[in-house]
Amino acid sequence: MRKMILFMLISLDGFFEGPNHAIDWHNVDEEFNQYSIAQLDSADMLLFGRLTYELMADYWPSSAAARDDPVSAGYMNRLPKIVFSRTLSEVTWQNTRLVKGNVAEEVSKLKREPGKDLFIFGSSDLSMALLQHGLIDEIRVIINPVILGEGKPLFKGLQERLNLRLLKTQTFRNGNVLLCYKPEMKTSN
Secondary structure, eight states: OOOOEEEEEEETSSEOOGGGOOTTOOOHHHHHHHHHHHHTTTEEEEEEEEEHHHHHHTTTTHOOOOOOHHHHHHHHHHHHEEEESSSOOOOOEEEEEESSSOOOHHHHHHHSSSSEEEEEEEEEHHHHHHTTOOOOOOEEEESSOOOOOOSSSSTTTOOSSSEEEEEEEEEEETTTTTEEEEEEEOOOO
């Protein structure tokens, strides 16, 4: 069974994006890129919500992405992708499929298939829906050494407490800190 992994960069105050969807505060360097490539190498598929898909589809197929980060661009363009959206009518980024139906049902089916890990990059609304259905197996957040003061919180919309078990930490030379957690699903008595 595949694992569903949520990966997100956040500020120390818990925002995954600043005002006006700003992500110019992401603390990205060669060490981060190496970590990112290792994740992409362990992935079979990427999942996105509409907003993140539109940002990714605008950047990764571009000549700037090929020039600035050719290895990651290769993975991002080559890997199969699913975008979950009720409003998009088509997707144009190569290897991308549009799903308008039941998110939980589709992801449950994908997890049962053989293969490597499934990843969500960004897409906080999609991530929260999957967390609430118990479909996220691991949460990986990289805390960037910045306090934004405002923006969109990563876990906005989560309806109830979710306990986590720490799996791993990693400190990067640039001040980023990776935290990997396994959600502890509730069991009924």
